[in-house]
Amino acid sequence: MRLGERKLRILQAIIEDYVMSGEPVGSRTIAKKYNLGISSATIRNEMADLEEMGYLKQPHTSAGRIPSDKAYRLYVDHLMEVRSLTPEEAKGIKKLYKIKTEQIEEIIAQTAKILSDITNYTSIVFKPELSKVLIKKIKIMPIDEEFALLIVVTNSGIIRDTIVRFPEGVESSYLEKISNMLTERFSDKSFLEIDTLIIPEIRKELAINRQMFNRVVDALTDSLTEREKKEVYLYGTGNILNFPEYRDLDKAKAFLNIMEEPELIYDIIKDLAEGGVTVTIGSENPHPDMKDSSIVTATYHIGDRVIGTIGLIGPTRMEYARVFSIMDYMGKCLSQYLTQILND
Amino acid sequence: MRLGERKLRILQAIIEDYVMSGEPVGSRTIAKKYNLGISSATIRNEMADLEEMGYLKQPHTSAGRIPSDKAYRLYVDHLMEVRSLTPEEAKGIKKLYKIKTEQIEEIIAQTAKILSDITNYTSIVFKPELSKVLIKKIKIMPIDEEFALLIVVTNSGIIRDTIVRFPEGVESSYLEKISNMLTERFSDKSFLEIDTLIIPEIRKELAINRQMFNRVVDALTDSLTEREKKEVYLYGTGNILNFPEYRDLDKAKAFLNIMEEPELIYDIIKDLAEGGVTVTIGSENPHPDMKDSSIVTATYHIGDRVIGTIGLIGPTRMEYARVFSIMDYMGKCLSQYLTQILND
DNA sequence: GTTAGCACTCACCTTCATCGAGTGCTAATC
DNA sequence: GATTAGCACTCGATGAAGGTGAGTGCTAAC
Structure with a gap:
């Protein structure tokens, strides 16, 4: 069976009526309210076809029809008239x-x-999803001997911060070095690139102090991914x-x-x-x-x-x-x- | 009318039954389920008294009673037996x-x-409510010529950051000076103290660069108060x-x-x-x-x-x-x- | 192919009777 | 005097019966 022009018009009318009223739509309603130039009997026949094709459902025998998800899909893709806002x-x-x-x-x-x-x-x-955002600046700021604060500034103005813990202690000069290095490497890159490309690269170069570096990177990853979904x-x-x-x-x-x-x-x-x-x-x-x-x-x-x-x-x-x-x-x-x- | 021991026991039984069932409680239910040693007729009389005193309500004439808010209050204050968790x-x-x-x-x-x-x-x-929390460290970090990031670390580990804008430009050396000064003055103080006591004091001392200082203080106030309720x-x-x-x-x-x-x-x-x-x-x-x-x-x-x-x-x-x-x-x-x- | 007409279906509403949990009151009992 | 048994009464809830109407599918005529 083909979905002719008339069937489409009827389907459209049913959907629009149902969306407004929330009540199953009957053939008579369509014939009266929408000037399709055909009688309710004809519409009934068409509706029976549409039901067979999976576009309409009947909640029970003696009720009107309601659109199926398939009908809404058709409507959204081809039938509805989207006008932009005035x-x-x-x-x-x-x-x-x-x-x-x-x-x-x-x-x-x-x-x-x-x-x-x-x-x-x-x-x-x-x-804003941070993995799609560009990093502008990364800074690690010592709080005390053991904790430091990792701050990421992005081009969307969003800032993430996490506490990084260095149980073995930390030198602020070293943190500064890492900060500068990260900022230089990461700036204007998206998190996605950083995670998949740049970090592995840095890891290779940076043989010493790997543990400390890993802590920082983990915190960075955490702050940019885990919390973002919530x-x-x-x-x-x-x-x-x-x-x-x-x-x-x-x-x-x-x-x-x-x-x-x-x-x-x-x-x-x-x-x-x-x-x-x-x-x-x-x-x-x-x-x-x-x-x-x-x-x-x-x-x-x-x-x-x-x-x-x-x-x-x-x-x-x-x-x-x-x-x-x-x-x-x-x-x-x-x-x-x-x-x-x-x-x- | 006095709230004798027996009335209290009955009220308690009614509340506990109603809390469990959600159904209005009748005199017979109380007589049967709770061994108070009195008949339903007596309970009926007491219930009529309790209703008169405002502790019970009847949804309609031929239904049981439900407790009023006043009854719940009495229950919470005097009747309920709170046992700590096992x-x-x-x-x-x-x-x-x-x-x-x-x-x-x-x-x-x-x-x-x-x-x-x-x-x-x-x-x-x-x-955590920040006004009750102690400030540990304040730092202002320049982002570029115009913007800086204000960061507050508290003893609860919560961190607040806001962007401060200095349309007239900013020198990072000056920011550092402010940071240090604020940290020194504010550390181990609560926001409440800072807001009401210390800031006015600093304002007096600090004649120059008042505008810039105000910007920082405003941002600090913002970051600690406005967002906190949400x-x-x-x-x-x-x-x-x-x-x-x-x-x-x-x-x-x-x-x-x-x-x-x-x-x-x-x-x-x-x-x-x-x-x-x-x-x-x-x-x-x-x-x-x-x-x-x-x-x-x-x-x-x-x-x-x-x-x-x-x-x-x-x-x-x-x-x-x-x-x-x-x-x-x-x-x-x-x-x-x-x-x-x-x-x- | 379209439509008028008609018998049929079935959810929904209204009405009505029944049921029963619960009450308040009265009179007997402790 | 307090308590209780007994009883008439109230009233929401439940469910059956019947009517209503929107809607259908089918048939026959156009």
Whole structure:
């Protein structure tokens, strides 16, 4: 069976109606509300075909139809009409930012809040990913005889610090030497390059004091990788309770539990396309507890380098077209703010 | 009317039964399950008295009684039997800590998770409050001509950093001078002392370069105060959906919304007693959306200095006695870990 | 190929009766 | 005088019965 133009139009109408109402859509509704120029009986026939092809489901015999994940996928890829925000809408969003601060964290937190407020879904914003960020300066500062503080400054303005312990004691002159050497070698490199290329190289050269050097490198790796996944801003988790699909308490609980492990979401979206907006629909999602939820993500960048991701999570019955354009805009907005702060 | 011994015993039985079952408790249940040696009719009479005195409520005429907030307060203050954890229980909890790291954040996050896992309530752990912490070292490190990094190391091992901007340029020799001076003046002082006593004093002495000094002090104040309230670890927000009192979606939403603003909770508990375990029951709580929830808090410390708070949030129908002893233990446990890490 | 018409399905709502846990009151008992 | 047994009463919860209506699939006519 082929998916002719008429079937597509009907499918589109069903999806849009269902997304709005949350109720299964019947043939009569489509015939009346959408002027497709065909009768409900014809639509019924087409709907039966669409169901056979896997695009529609019936919750029970005497109810209307609801779209399947496959239908949403088709919709997102080919059917939906994404219009970019009007200048007024865009201005409205920009107004929500109350930026006085130059704190990057503050801007990111606000982005999460705004996203969830204007969409009514749950928003998630990952802090800039350090492995994609360029290192500007590394410094090791002695605290006392035994501890030192390792500080990394990056071009995104984010700073990481960790305590390094040298049980065997430490000379500050040596630390300074290491700092200088690391800064020289690492500056303007991304962590990825450092980890895979430069460190092994240095290890070869540097025969003496290997133990101490290893401590520093371990701390550096720690501070740049391990903590990075956790730094997440979540907002609007309570919003999902507005959707009838989460009335089921077990589903709501499963959702909230997942939101407490943002690493999972990170794992799900981390492989997605480098730029632009992506949509992951229900069962496309590897995690079983997320098979009723969709995720829409966008990336943000500093200059040309993608350094982070923003996401919206909601039921599969999501206003994809609207969310798509909002995410696109917010990604750009955030990128612009960040780039601007750094170039100021 | 006086609250005789028998009334107290009955009230205690009602509270304990209701806390377990979540169902209104009838006179017959009490007579049968708790051997008070009196008949249900007597209990009925006493219950009518207790209701008149404001300790019990009836959801509707033909139902049993449930305790009021006033009753819970009485219970917590005088009736409940707090037993400390058995050595086995204590060991069980300690086992849950998978501490390899010496990262304070890691330990705190684990504490939050453990608390919520073993109690099934929502846990909240505030990171060490810096105004109560002693400063050990302050350093200003130039990043480039315009920016410098201000770093504060405290005795709790927590480090704060902020970027300070000197639009008019900066000499690194001068920064070093400021660093040394600040370290000397501030070390072993708490932020509170610094802010109220020492800074004004320095301001007086230091006539030149006032502008630059102000920038540094502002950044210091910022880094130590503004961000501190937000640093919070929450866990188990989904747990509340297990309690019938939050079946009402609006209540659940209100709860989740509050959990997104931990500052509110901080405001509620910040005035509580300096040490030990505290209990805030339902309507004792200033925030209207929390009038159905209780909060139990404990403090943790480094050495003798209280530096932070852990809390559990659940319905007013909470297992106060059990939670009380767990919180007491966890507070001590966390204090011990932290103190140990720093003295290692 | 399209549509009007019709019988059929089935979730949902309302109504109604029943059930039972729990109460308050009264009178008998200790 | 306090306690208790007994009893009538209340009222939410539960479940069955019946009606309603949105929706379907099928058939026959256009």
